Amino acid sequence: MSSLSRARNAAALLALPVLLTACSAAGGEAAADAGPPKPGGTLRLGISSAPDCIDPQQTATNASINVARQLxxxxxxxxxxxxxxxxxxxxxxxxxxxxxxxxxxxxxxxxxxxxxxxxxxxxxxxxxxxxxxxxxxxxxxxxxxxxxxxxxxxxxxxxxxxxxxxxxxxxxxxxxxxxxxxxxxxxxxxxxRCQGTGLIGSGPFVFESFKQNQEIVLAKRKGYAWGSSLFKHQGEAYLDKIDYKIVPEPGVRTGSLASGQLDAATDIQPVDEPQFTGNGFGENIRPNPGVVFNLHANTTRGVLAAEKVRQAVLKGVDRAEVVSTVLTPSYQAATSILGSATPLHSDLSQQLAYDPKGAAALLDGDGWVPGPDGIRVKDGQRLSAAVVFSPVFNQNRSVLELIQQQLRKIGFDLRIEQHTTAETTQIQLSGNYDFLWYNVTRADPDILRSQFSTKAGNRSKLTPGNPLDAALDAQSSTVDAAKRRPAADEAQKLIVGHAYAVPVFELTQVVALSSKAHAVDFEASSRLQLFDAWLS
The missing domain is CATH 3.90.76.10 (Dipeptide-binding Protein; Domain 1)
Known part of the structure; x- marks a missing residue:
C-alpha cells in the first residue's frame, strides 16, 4: 500500500471538530478542573528530533528553537x-x-x-x-x-x-x-555554545545537561523577575525543570504519552491525532505564520518559464482535498503565500480556488495538447517538471503524491524527488531545480522578501527591478502597519497572480498533553513558550 493510500485510510477514520480559533484549549475541561497554577515538578516533553544546536542565535529547526526559547x-x-x-x-x-x-x-x-x-x-x-x-x-x-x-x-x-x-x-x-x-x-x-557550554542567557530557565540523541534538561532560573509583558504571570517559572526527551519515531512518541511516560509531546502526526482528542488528553494547536508549504517555481527552467503553465498548476491543485485526505481539520488550506496567522496576511482564496477547467483552458490556449498517456505535449516537449523536497514534515510525500495525481488530471506530469535536508539546501543554493517544496516560519510579512526578492533568496530567479521587488522594499521601509499593508498585500497578489509559487497548505503545530500538563503554549512564531506551563 502506498503512503498516500495509508494516509487516505487513516484520514477516513478522523472525526475532529473544525478549529474556529488559532489555538485550541490546552487540556480542555481537565485544565479547568485542575485549579489554579502551582509551582514545582518536571515536565517530560517528547520532541521529534535531536537538536543539532541549542544556541538560540544559531538554531533553525523547530526542535532546537523549542529548547532555546526558554533560555x-x-x-x-x-x-x-x-x-x-x-x-x-x-x-x-x-x-x-x-x-x-x-x-x-x-x-x-x-x-x-x-x-x-x-x-x-x-x-x-x-x-x-x-x-x-x-x-x-x-x-x-x-x-x-x-x-x-x-x-x-x-x-x-x-x-x-x-x-x-x-x-x-x-x-x-x-x-x-x-x-x-x-x-x-x-x-x-x-x-x-551549540552544545550548551557557556550558553548564558537571562531567560526563565538555565541549561543543565545535554545527552546527545537522548535528552536535554533545563532548570528553573531562581530569582527571575523580568518576564515579557505578555506572560500570564510574573516572577519565576512554575516548572522546576523541563526534560526534553528526544523520540524521533511518531508512534513511540505518542505511545509514550498514552502510557504516561511523557507529560506532553510535539509534532503529533495527523494519523495519531484522534487518540488525543479526549480520554483525559488534550491538544494545543496553532498554524505556523510565514510562508506556507508551496511549490516554489524556478521561472527560468523548462516549462515553468511560461506563466500560463505556472498559473495552470496553481489552478490544478485542490487544496481542500489535500487537507481532507492527507491531513486533518487541524490544518488549513492555503489562502495566500502567507499563512493566516501572519500579520498583514491577505485572503486570496478566490485566486487559489480549485479550477481544473480554467487550468485546461490556459494550457489549451498556450498550445499544449494531450499526449497518448494523457500528459500534454507541445513541440515535442512533455508538460513535466520535478519537485525537490525533504521529509522535514512527516506527510510531505503523501501530500506531493496527491498533488501529482491532481495535476495529471490537467495533463501535467509532476515528478517527485526526495533528498535529505542538507542535499535540498545545496540544490536550492545552486538553483538546479524546477519546483522547491518547503515552508518558512516567521510572524512578519518580510519573510517574503527573504525568499522572493532579487536582493535576497530570489528562489523564483526573477530579474532585478521587477514590481515584486518594489512592493517588498516598500513593506520593509516603515513600521506603520497602515502603510505597510498595501505593499504587503501587493506582494502577495503578485506572487499568486504570476504563480511564482503555488501555495498549498499551512503547517500546523500540534502538541498533545496529558491531563497533568497545562499551559504548554505558543508564542507568535508558533514556538513553544513554557514560562507559564505547570503540572497538576
Whole structure:
C-alpha cells in the first residue's frame, strides 16, 4: 500500500471538530478542573528530533528553537493574537523616520544567569556577536543583513543602526534568533555554545545537561523577575525543570504519552491525532505564520518559464482535498503565500480556488495538447517538471503524491524527488531545480522578501527591478502597519497572480498533553513558550 493510500485510510477514520480559533484549549475541561497554577515538578516533553544546536542565535529547526526559547529573553515580544510588538527586556523604543535606527530603553534589574546585568553594553555585544556569526546565525543572518552596529547611549539605552530601511527588525527583535546572551557567552566558540557550554542567557530557565540523541534538561532560573509583558504571570517559572526527551519515531512518541511516560509531546502526526482528542488528553494547536508549504517555481527552467503553465498548476491543485485526505481539520488550506496567522496576511482564496477547467483552458490556449498517456505535449516537449523536497514534515510525500495525481488530471506530469535536508539546501543554493517544496516560519510579512526578492533568496530567479521587488522594499521601509499593508498585500497578489509559487497548505503545530500538563503554549512564531506551563 502506498503512503498516500495509508494516509487516505487513516484520514477516513478522523472525526475532529473544525478549529474556529488559532489555538485550541490546552487540556480542555481537565485544565479547568485542575485549579489554579502551582509551582514545582518536571515536565517530560517528547520532541521529534535531536537538536543539532541549542544556541538560540544559531538554531533553525523547530526542535532546537523549542529548547532555546526558554533560555533567553528578547528585546521585544509579539502578541500571538494581534501581531502587536510588546515590551520585554526593552520597556520602550523609538524608531527614526526611515526605519534605519532603533533606540531601546532597557528595563532595570534584569540579569544574566552569571549575575551580570542586561545593560546596553551587553545588548551591543550580543548583536555584534550575532552579526559576527555570519551564516552560522541561520535566521539572524537575514534579520541583521543591513545591521551596521550599536551605540551605547547610556547604561540602559542602546541604539541599533542599519544601512537600509529595516522595519522588519522590530519583529525580528522578538524572536529567539535575536535573543540576548551574556558577554561571557562570546568567550566560547560557536561550537561550544551549540552544545550548551557557556550558553548564558537571562531567560526563565538555565541549561543543565545535554545527552546527545537522548535528552536535554533545563532548570528553573531562581530569582527571575523580568518576564515579557505578555506572560500570564510574573516572577519565576512554575516548572522546576523541563526534560526534553528526544523520540524521533511518531508512534513511540505518542505511545509514550498514552502510557504516561511523557507529560506532553510535539509534532503529533495527523494519523495519531484522534487518540488525543479526549480520554483525559488534550491538544494545543496553532498554524505556523510565514510562508506556507508551496511549490516554489524556478521561472527560468523548462516549462515553468511560461506563466500560463505556472498559473495552470496553481489552478490544478485542490487544496481542500489535500487537507481532507492527507491531513486533518487541524490544518488549513492555503489562502495566500502567507499563512493566516501572519500579520498583514491577505485572503486570496478566490485566486487559489480549485479550477481544473480554467487550468485546461490556459494550457489549451498556450498550445499544449494531450499526449497518448494523457500528459500534454507541445513541440515535442512533455508538460513535466520535478519537485525537490525533504521529509522535514512527516506527510510531505503523501501530500506531493496527491498533488501529482491532481495535476495529471490537467495533463501535467509532476515528478517527485526526495533528498535529505542538507542535499535540498545545496540544490536550492545552486538553483538546479524546477519546483522547491518547503515552508518558512516567521510572524512578519518580510519573510517574503527573504525568499522572493532579487536582493535576497530570489528562489523564483526573477530579474532585478521587477514590481515584486518594489512592493517588498516598500513593506520593509516603515513600521506603520497602515502603510505597510498595501505593499504587503501587493506582494502577495503578485506572487499568486504570476504563480511564482503555488501555495498549498499551512503547517500546523500540534502538541498533545496529558491531563497533568497545562499551559504548554505558543508564542507568535508558533514556538513553544513554557514560562507559564505547570503540572497538576
Amino acid at each position: 533567553v529573553d528578547s528585546l521585544t515580544d509579539q502578541d500571538p493574537k494581534t501581531g502587536e510588538i510588546k515590551p520585554w527586556l526593552a520597556e520602550k523604543w523609538e524608531i527614526n523616520a526611515d526605519s534605519t535606527a532603533f533606540t531601546f530603553h532597557l528595563r532595570s534589574g534584569a540579569t544574566f544567569a552569571d549575575g551580570s546585568p542586561v545593560d546596553a553594553a551587553a545588548v551591543k555585544t550580543s548583536f555584534d556577536g550575532i552579526k559576527a556569526l555570519g551564516t552560522k546565525a541561520q535566521l539572524g543572518f537575514g534579520y541583521l543583513a543591513a545591521y551596521q552596529g550599536s551605540t551605547v547611549v547610556d547604561p540602559r539605552t542602546v541604539r541599533l543602526e542599519f544601512s537600509a530601511p529595516s522595519a522588519q527588525f522590530l519583529q525580528a527583535g522578538s524572536t529567539v534568533s535575536l535573543g540576548v546572551l551574556a558577554p561571557a557567552a562570546f568567550t566560547k566558540t560557536p561550537e561550544q
